[in-house]
Amino acid sequence: MLTYRYHGHHVGDVDRAYYRSKDEEREWAESRDPIQLLVDRGLVPAAELERIDAEVAAEVEAGVAFALDAPYPPESEVVEHVYA
Amino acid sequence: MPRRLGAATISTQSSSVQEIPTSHEGPREISLSQAVNEALAEEMRRDPTVFLVGEDVAEAGTPFKVTSGLVEEFGAQRVLDSPISEAGISGIGLGAAMTGMRPVVDIMFGDFLTLVMDQLVNQAAKIHYMSGGRLSAPLTIRTTLGASRRSAAQHSQSLHAWVAHAPGLKVVLPSTPYDAKGLLKTAIRDDNPVVFIEDKMNFQTKGIVPSEEYLIPFGQADVKREGEDVTIVATSSMVYVALAAADLLAADGISAEVIDPRTLVPLDTETLIASAKKTGRAIVVDEGHRGYGVTGEIASVIAEGAFYHLDAPVRRAGAMDVPVPFSPVLEDQTVPTGESVYELAKELIR
Numbered sequence: 001m002l003t004y005r006y007h008g009h010h011v012g013d014v015d016r017a018y019y020r021s022k023d024e025e026r027e028w029a030e031s032r033d034p035i036q037l038l039v040d041r042g043l044v045p046a047a048e049l050e051r052i053d054a055e056v057a058a059e060v061e062a063g064v065a066f067a068l069d070a071p072y073p074p075e076s077e078v079v080e081h082v083y084a
Numbered sequence: 085m086p087r088r089l090g091a092a093t094i095s096t097q098s099s100s101v102q103e104i105p106t107s108h109e110g111p112r113e114i115s116l117s118q119a120v121n122e123a124l125a126e127e128m129r130r131d132p133t134v135f136l137v138g139e140d141v142a143e144a145g146t147p148f149k150v151t152s153g154l155v156e157e158f159g160a161q162r163v164l165d166s167p168i169s170e171a172g173i174s175g176i177g178l179g180a181a182m183t184g185m186r187p188v189v190d191i192m193f194g195d196f197l198t199l200v201m202d203q204l205v206n207q208a209a210k211i212h213y214m215s216g217g218r219l220s221a222p223l224t225i226r227t228t229l230g231a232s233r234r235s236a237a238q239h240s241q242s243l244h245a246w247v248a249h250a251p252g253l254k255v256v257l258p259s260t261p262y263d264a265k266g267l268l269k270t271a272i273r274d275d276n277p278v279v280f281i282e283d284k285m286n287f288q289t290k291g292i293v294p295s296e297e298y299l300i301p302f303g304q305a306d307v308k309r310e311g312e313d314v315t316i317v318a319t320s321s322m323v324y325v326a327l328a329a330a331d332l333l334a335a336d337g338i339s340a341e342v343i344d345p346r347t348l349v350p351l352d353t354e355t356l357i358a359s360a361k362k363t364g365r366a367i368v369v370d371e372g373h374r375g376y377g378v379t380g381e382i383a384s385v386i387a388e389g390a391f392y393h394l395d396a397p398v399r400r401a402g403a404m405d406v407p408v409p410f411s412p413v414l415e416d417q418t419v420p421t422g423e424s425v426y427e428l429a430k431e432l433i434r
Contacts, residue, residue, distance in 0.1 A: 018144060066369075072413040077411075078406060078409060
């Protein structure tokens with residue numbers, strides 16, 4: 001397997017125990033996570049990953065704030081972009 | 085009944101397994117999802133050839149919790165969790181149906197009927213005809229329709245007109261728990277492929293369901309409210325929209341008759357035409373797109389059958405002919421409401 005999905009298929013998919021075990025998820029996160037392996041093998045300094053994490057978190061938070069502050073679209077937009 | 089529920093109010097996770105009672109004492113008030121659950125359980129107890137297959141129908145009980153408890157009673161051999169492959173599931177169902185089983189295939193969102201169309205339209209709908217009546221496919225496809233859940237353009241469509249257009253398929257749209265239970269039992273026992281479509285917004289709608297067993301025959305419309313001045317034909321959750329419009333009209337002294345066809349194929353044309361002859365005015369409300377859809381078909385049935393009794397042209401209310409938008413302010417404009425149907429009726433009667 002090349003890719004492992006840590007989270008649910010959708011936001012409500014919280015209790016995944018009926019289709020895969022929590023131990024399996026833990027095993028992937030703790031010993032097979034490629035990002036963690038990069039740090040463990042000294043290929044990337046932990047500080048560099050923390051910087052990237054912070055950058056991404058800030059970008060996402062800014063996006064969420066922009067969306068929450070934005071007005072709803074005008075009602076007239078309902079017919080837009082149906083045809084080019 | 086609250087028409088507008090946010091997506092969050094429909095629980096997607098629950099650890100509690102619903103107990104399925106084997107006998108009931110007297111009429112009870114239950115939800116539409118419980119009514120469907122009871123119909124499935126009763127038919128599975130009655131007939132060992134009935135089985136369920138679909139995405140998350142077993143332990144998860146579907147995102148709408150409709151099939152909760154069934155795998156516990158009937159086992160994983162008869163309640164089959166499938167991969168995410170609607171074409172595969174429906175093909176399995178069709179093959180099983182042709183070889184002696186009565187499968188109930190769960191297609192979680194009606195939007196993915198698109199992926200089922202070849203099995204359904206080219207195969208299931210035609211096998212009885214093309215085998216000269218020697219083969220049949222007693223297959224039930226359960227799926228959903230309905231907007232207003234803020235689920236965006238690919239999880240909000242009402243595509244029942246597509247399947248109603250294919251001869252050989254029967255199409256059922258229950259609006260109440262009572263209708264859902266009686267019609268689903270009939271669907272499972274029918275020797276033809278039946279597409280049974282529930283509105284996602286109706287799963288928590290409650291209604292009285294008798295304790296004793298009953299079936300509702302296909303092709304029998306139900307008068308949900310009697311009236312004299314205008315006929316409102318409405319399908320699925322649009323029945324509640326029509327009833328809300330009828331309340332508003334009653335305040336103005338206008339008496340509206342609300343009729344639910346319950347099955348699109350076969351369609352009870354007689355009841356629809358008789359009502360339009362009586363009131364002289366008709367409106368058809370359906371949540372599919374207005375263009376080339378159910379409202380056009382039913383309006384033409386009424387126009388052809390009751391023309392000389394009509395005081396005004398038959399009017400239609402359907403979903404706006406745009407993809408269903410995600411934004412609440414846009415989405416709310418695209419589906420008929422009690423107010424918009426009331427306005428339409430006022431134009432007719434003015």
